Ligand SMILES: Nc1ncnc2c1ncn2[C@@H]1O[C@H](COP(=O)(O)OP(=O)(O)OP(=O)(O)O)[C@@H](O)[C@H]1O
Ligand SMILES: O=C(O)C1=C[C@@H](O)[C@@H](O)[C@H](O)C1
């Protein structure tokens with residue numbers, strides 16, 4: 001069984017908006033029969049406001065503060081699958097929490113694919129009122145090194161189905177599992 005997983009029994013998913021953290025995280029948690037947590041959703045529940053509204057009222061800096069507190073709290077738990085916010089890796093303390101407390105999986109897809117997946121999305125304030133392709137490219141260039149630096153495993157979600165990705169991660173946790 002993978003050492004990073006065994007110590008805390010946690011899986012943390014990182015990657016850009018639309019890459020599949022929530023979709024894959026839910027299915028992975030169901031397969032492992034453990035709770036699924038979504039950092040963005042936990043922040044919304046705690047605050048009583050959508051991510052978009054938090055950005056509007058408190059700015060990105062206000063959101064990042066709430067996110068750092070939430071990442072510290074959630075990664076302190078054991079036995080969860082956590083979908084992090086796309087920008088969580090920007091903060092060095094978040095990166096330490098993720099690296100030290102679970103198996104970190106970087107989900108990856110091309111900008112082209114992410115554009116398609118986020119085309120009709122709401123509640124992604126960083127893609128509003130902007131050229132989404134340019135914005136995603138900038139975010140990718142800025143964040144890819146951070147995603148890579150925290151990741152124990154990188155998985156392509158563009159050329160594999162959700163089911164295949166889940167199976168791949170499960171195998172990595174426990175290679176002896178017959179899936
Ligand atoms: N192979 C795949 N893996 C993951 N998602 C896929 C795949 N193929 C298609 N999708 C679709 O892509 C979308 C991914 O969105 P999802 O909300 O899971 O991403 P996210 O990483 O959580 O984004 P955000 O950071 O904005 O919360 C979903 O609509 C999902 O059905
Ligand atoms: O990529 C980002 O910076 C973000 C991604 C979302 O998950 C949310 O956390 C928020 O919209 C910011």
Ligand SMILES: [Mg+2]
Pocket residue numbers: 021022023038040083
């Ligand atoms: Mg999500």
